Amino acid sequence: MEAVEALKEIGFWLERELAKTYRVEAFRKAAAAIEPLSPDELAKQVKDGSLKRLKGIGDRTFGIIAEAVAGEVPGYLADLRERGEKPLAVGGAKLRAKLRGDLHSHSNWSDGGSSIAEMARAAVWRGREYQVVTDHSPRLTIANGLSAERLAEQLDVIAEVDAEHDDLRLLSGIEVDILDDGQLDQTDEMLGRLDVVVASVHSKLKMDRDLMTRRMVTAIANPHTNVLGHCTGRLVAGSRGGRDQSRFDPEMVFAACEKFDVAVEINSRPERRDPPSRLIQIALDYGCLFAINTDAHAPGQLDFLDYGAERASANKVPASRIVTTWPVERLLEWSNAKH
Template structure:
């Protein structure tokens, strides 16, 4: 990488660790080190590295100092080179042609809710990884455990999104929300704020074991809301990972997908390895129902933005045509669709 700085190197190490699903602690060590020296010029970093002063800075450990030292010496750090080699291959063995057609991602999180990185960093990495657009969809207020955004905080975030978006002429950062579907099917944010967003992903996060008929009504009500663009991780299942396993919610999938087709709501193919949601039979059912789809990463860290590989593999295996996947569309067509009902 030309003109590699110490901050660049530390952030890239963190990216590859996040991509490989290494422990959060390991990735955060490198991101914290990058933040610790971010205000220093390359010359200041070099001087303080050579005189040993940098070793005494909070957030700099032996491993991160070693990466910085090698950059100062004009080398690509050995650890970074190893991680680049390990990450050279896609995360999935299938779906390469479809993956190449994906232009964007409608579901991602920042440190404003339960993500780990600033908005600007999520945008920077999305562009680096070839996105034409990325939608920021932090959580809504009911999800307190995820630091969901009140209407006031969301309004403040929209200003930040606009500022970050304005720094690019070849990439769009779009505004959005992952809004909680309330028990009665209402959406957990004011209509006024939902009107201002580019994309609304509606997801169930509570009472996942609700009785089948009630859950069906709940989801169909949310799908019929004119603000809803995407039905997120529809079964709520977890199939692996640190949070353990969780069974699928019970609902009439045929009726829910018929509603999605009727109200022009895309069914999300959530690419997170622990979700893999919907299950394959439900992707096929949604395909038969005439639904649109959105392949999304649900990324909570920059390195997770590469999870698109996994979603593309599943969509390809199910035979989902590229034109029915809204994240293959150019941003102009995407926004025309997402705003059509508002």
């Protein structure tokens, strides 16, 4: 197999397993280092050992490249593939099979680790019918949020990558910050140009309960909002440690979601598991729609849908009320209706 593809695939499986970032980056950097080389040039440098002197190539990655150049599937990759045959979650298989797309993912335009093109290729490989690129908005400077000007540039890139794929609709979107007063952190003009808008609270998560409720309901009522992202902001595991969920009136918030036709996100990231099951049940009682999303920041994290499907299934969320089970035409009809 091609050495570049072997290295990238290893990165995918490691991301899927939540490996340390430095381990993943070692393989992705090695792939980038050899990508400009022709097959003959790569084979020559492997044979004479000069490839080891190339920046980004270590003993481990050199060995993997050598196996690939010799026409073999590298042993390390074969082991990862074998582990990857098992789903990430035990339950939810039937619901997982019904999921067609994902409305929340990030690229290296904000705080993701891979290009839009790489994310699209992985989405095709993992069987997506559609994938939405939702990088962050300007206020989230720590995540390199997109100004209106950068977002406009990104729309052109998304259109170009979308045109390269016959078996995937790559859709435009944003994870827009819900500001303190409930306004959305992007211009109305730009929000109106997007296919899907995910609105999330990222700051002042300890805000007073009533003020947080008003903040969230204001954002939900905005005619551009399609999805309420990770509504509590909690963290239950992972390298960032724990974080308590924000306090708000769930009945008012989910009643607003139902009234304004906004889907409640079931965030599939294992460190979030947001909303908690109790809130999923309240949203169900209020007749809300749901979106099972990965919030992927790297290609390997696109498989996190397994976790979201497991939680939705355990909470008996009907597939008919999950917008990510819908065909893309129906999804876009729904998302554009408010705009």
